[in-house]
Amino acid sequence: MSDGAGVGQSGFVNPYTFVQVPKGEPEPGWRKEPAGHGQLVEGCYSGVVEVTLTARSPLLLRQVYAGDDGVFPRRLLPGFEGPVPYLPGSSLAGAVRSLHEAIAGGCLRVFDGDFRPGYRDQVHGRTPGWRLARVEEADEDGRPLRMRLCPQPAVWVESAALHGALGGAEGLRTGARVTLLGSGKEVLKRLQLEDPALVRGGGDRVVLVTDARTRRGTRRNPDGGARLRGRYFCATGELEDTVRGAVVPDDVWETFLDAVDDTDDMRRLRQQPDQDDSKPCWVDVSHPGDGKLLGRRIAARRRLYEDQVVWVRAETGDGTVWVRDIALAVVWRHAGGVDKARQRVPEHALACTDPGQLCPSCRIFGSADTEGKGPKGRAEQRAYRGHVRFGDAVPGAAYEVKREWLPPMGAPKPGAGQFYLNRDQGSEGKTAVGENAPPLREWGSEGDGKSTRRLRGRKQYWLTGTPGERPYFRASADKPSVFHEDVYKPTNQMLSQGESVPAGSVFAARVHFENLSDADLGGLLCALDPALLLRDYADGSAGERPEYGLAVGGGRPLGFGTVTSKVTVIALHDAASRYLGEAVPLLGVEEAVDAFRRTASRELKDIWKRQLAKVLRLDWAPPHQVWYPPAGPLPEPGRPLDPSALLPSFTFWKETTGGASWTEKPDGGWKKGAEFPYQQLPSAAAPSPAMNAVPQKQNKPERKGR
Structure with a gap:
């Protein structure tokens, strides 16, 4: 092993690095x-x-x-x-x-130039202009053609109250209908209804059931009372009578699809490629503490379904709704900036498409243009057999x-900018500025500065x-x-x-x-x-x-x-x-x-x-x-290695984003909490490939026997 190869460095070496594209x-x-x-x-x-x-x-x-x-x-x-x-x-x-x-x-050659990552939203409430809506009709690709809006602000209803009105947890599912006999009270800038006596089954109000995993912690009642543990609320909205034609522009739809792609639901779908996505896939929503069933939601897919309830930011007029944004939950996901992957690599490095003009590798190993379109928009064979x-x-x-x-x-x-985006010495150890500023690791964040950061x-x-x-x-x-x-x-x-x-x-x-x-x-x-x-x-x-x-x-x-x-x-x-x-x-x-x-x-x-x-x-x-960000320290050779140290450190990815945590104030607004300085993968040319480890602090995967 050569000098400068990281001997004596603490931490870990990521299993992969990147070789620069000229x-x-x-x-x-x-x-x-x-x-x-x-x-x-x-x-x-x-x-x-x-x-x-x-x-x-x-x-x-x-x-x-x-x-x-x-x-x-x-x-x-x-x-x-x-x-x-x-x-x-x-x-x-x-x-x-x-x-x-x-x-x-x-x-x-093997590169998805249209890729753009999706990121989970920070825990901020939806900005004004968002409302619930139900898809009345969708085209063959799942893009909405007609929708019914919920013009009034959503009312959040506790699951226990909904269970009583809908016959138990089995009856609580996205699209279920209820009637509210009260408007609730304002709690942390949203209307919230908790009294089961004020909820009835049936009516013109639809329910949106979403994932419950973000509801792990405890918080104090606004009146200063006892701390409440693990309560789950669903957003409800009263549908208007008018069914409107929906216009979803291409850029809005592509942004929604990019946000969906990185969801856990889509990861599971990719593991089961034979699964049919032409119909909704219903997923059990369980309490993260005791595992009891809370309700059922529709899994995120690269399409929407008839009768699916979503959040939209939209404008209306002449019987039409012009959709400006779509989300599947109040704390949802967003696409990373506007630039796709092809804008983050040198243009000359994109895959060869002309069989008469090939790079050194394609001239030897062959080329296949999978995106080629003829003058009438039809696919054409533009391949070249290798030698x-x-x-x-x-x-x-x-x-x-x-x-x-x-x-x-x-x-x-690739959305993990700490590793996949070019190093920026000016961003190392810093955090994003501003209440709503995305972490520096994100595509399209402040880390891009005056020019789009390139892929490594x-x-x-x-x-x-x-x-x-x-x-x-x-x-x-x-x-x-x-x-x-x-x-x-x-x-x-x-x-x-x-x-x-x-x-x-x-x-x-x-x-x-x-x-x-x-x-x-x-x-x-x-x-x-x-x-x-x-x-x-x-x-x-x-x-x-x-x-x-x-x-x-x-x-x-x-x-x-x-x-x-x-x-x-x-x-x-x-x-x-x-x-x-x-x-x-x-x-x-x-x-x-x-x-x-x-x-x-x-x-x-x-x-x-x-x-x-x-x-x-x-x-x-x-x-x-050499290991992915580990849950614990990696001892020197010859010393015992506890396999639990090789569990993934989710804390590492959280605490190296170049962002910060935020908590909502009881009187409104948001308070900045812990900061997580931006940490970047060393360059392949660096004297040492080692990085500082961030031991796992929470959300460890459960081990057998615990």
Whole structure:
């Protein structure tokens, strides 16, 4: 391990970092017409490369070689009497292409340019102008066509009173009808009704049932009486007689969809892709303290349903309602600013769309324009087939397979600006100014300043050559099922299983290529074996010869999948040798790599030296510290590691936002509470990748046996 790699630093090292996308405009010819497939072009080569992969940490081959019944195989490999694990060529191709894009500065091939994050609102009341409304009709996409508004302010009714009027908790659901015999009294700037005698079932007033998890704490009665624990209120609104046509502009609808995308309801839906969302999904709302049923709500979806009750900010006239904003709860979500992800990366880095003008990576690996539209708005085929074909990586022996129990690993969260947005030294350690100012971590906050902050770049996972020091392997060494049985509930839907082969396993694959220039071939070889490119940038500390690798397979955040590689060109032809029988061209690996180096810009070479030479170096990041923001301290190697320390620290994400907490004053207004200074992920070029840990203080996931 090199000096300055974080030795002695307290805290943790996030499992992933980012390699910068070149900022400068590429030189002429960076995007150009590919060689084509019709003939072997002069100065280009075809042939076969064999790559040998040595696993430096266990290799996770989840759902690849085991059949649905849990036994081998899905298919047999030639040369083996029985089934054996293997790395599919498609998986290897994806890993190599991703690395080639970082090395060659290729386009962002797998990138959702329309992404914009949604954030939970701060606990402030709705500003004036918001009212309840019911969707009377929606189009096929769930966008409202007709609505009925509730013109008067909402009255909040306690669940116990609603249960009495509606026949119990089973009858309390979004859209239920009630009649109120009183208007309630004003409590903290809202009308609130608590007397069950004043609530009747049926009538023109609709009920909105929302999630109860924000109602965890206690508060004091406005009259100074005893502290009340866990009471739950629902908003109710009296529907007007008029059914109005609804106009929801595109930008309003897109903002609503962006806010919905990051909800827990949508996360659960993505885990069950076969679930039908054409009809409402009803979700039980339970008391966060005793778990008793309170009512039923409609799960958040990328659409609205007939008879669904929502909050809207709208204007009316001529029998029409012009919707300016939509929310599913009084404390709901909002989209992060106005800029989509494509506005946060250099324009030249967006995915190639013209098959006649391709970046270095697309010219080799191929391109598919999934957004291309013809002159009449119809989709067109604008793809280009690549010049490389990857065979399966087959094992050198019938390696022992081990079943692994894996902790939850959720989808990427680009809205977490602490990690995904470019570092801003002026914002480090600061908080947002203003009562309603969003935290600095949010897209579109004060942190963007005069210009939109860019996304950090391409995600890369730290590699390890000493897997026994990684927290996951330390915690599960004596009990492989510790995360499943002891740390998380066995019913946790994000728990998963996989199969691994041990460190030291060797796999070999053949890569066929055609019509590649010497520089193109050199770039391909560097992506297959990064040491060919990066060993010249070693700092030479302590006389070490550093090792470089890449990551393949699953479980990379936990330390699986680090491999080192060796490439051998076993066949090489140009047009003359292939078709005329002339001598095979003399192009060695080093010559091809040198040709690739000569094509790189100064900025790209700087990225190799300052970032990739660290990110792809085994154990540059201290392996015992590599974990997501942990719930507790991570001890040094050789000391016991309590698996509960590896629970996620939700407190970390709260206390590094660059925002503050707010409490409502009894006489109106809001009082600023604790501040949470903005903490940012170190750059891949930083002397140390370590961050300060923020131990978990509340909302720990329940552990079995507690």
